Amino acid sequence: MSRKKIIISVIGLIIIIIAGYAAMMWFSDDRTYNRELNKARNAVAVQDWQTAKQHYQASRKVRVSIENRTASEQLDYLARADKAIKQQNWESAKSLYQRAIDTNGGIPLLKKAAKTNQRIVNAEQDSGKYKASVSSLEKSLDKKDKDLNDLKKQMSDTNASVQAVQDSANKAVADANAAADKANATADSANKQAQDAQKNNKQDEHKDDQKDDNKDK
């Protein structure tokens, strides 16, 4: 065998080894990618967002695809919506579910889960609004009751006050009448004294006239 043939054979062998290794690596990557993708899909089916995200990220390390890219985006929204629900932040949860639904090229199973959960949140929110409305009405009625009681109490206080004023006025009138009676009595007495004095004067004058007459006689 010539030297040239040996070199060609060695190069050919090296090429075959490299190609075989590349094929093996590609096959292995493909298997890893599909395995991770399947695990991610299974996790999505049971709405285990965290596990799904881990497997999608693992598949993304092997190969970036539309599925693992959009799924990661949707899973972020869904995980955040779960947190919002725990905090009973319904509006935020609904908005996050909507973003998961609206994600371009989104995974159908994730869209389905988002829609279902959004309906649950809507129902909870409606129920909450109803409860809040009833509670608000009850509070309003309580306040009206309290206002009514306060008004009754005020009226009662006012009546008592009016009565007191009236009593005071009656007393003042009675005192005034008594004072007037007393003044009248005093005036009567003074009149009587004046009359008596006048009478006495007249008698004295009469006596004086008689005395003068007697003197003249």
Place this chain on the structure above:
Amino acid sequence: MTMQTAIFAGGCFWCMVEPFETLPGIDKVRSGYTGGTVENPSYEQMAAHITGHTEAVKIWFDDDIISYDELVTLYWQLADPTDAMGQFADRGETYRPVIFVKDEAQRQVAESSKQALAASGRFDKPIVTTIEDAKPFYDAEEEHQQFYKKNPLREMMMMMPRKKYQKQYWSDKERN
């Protein structure tokens, strides 16, 4: 001991397992798919509404301890019999309410129970739950089995509308 089976479709199967499984006389409850046209459907096919299956549970029970009639009575409390287009937050025929009967005896029990429910006046809408012959039942993927134990928080969230239904229509019963 006589082991019997019963199949009920009442919306999302995650929520249909625990209420039956925790009763005395129940051997096991499996989540699965039935009533469709494709063999061994997957959850993804189901969710895409392309196979005609409904989500359902298959119950193995000892009828010396618990009767089929008692199971049907419990079923009415779990699935809204006035909603033919789905159950609670899950919409579409995949979630329609169906009692799948395996023989004439089960059919008679289910029919008379349905008539009694309609006559009770408990609901102001017609009872639309269908009673159909049992068809092949395919177990769902393992991750869906006994879901209430695997992901209680998620199951609790999915149960929220069902609890409201129970409170609204079955408050005279003691189920929680």
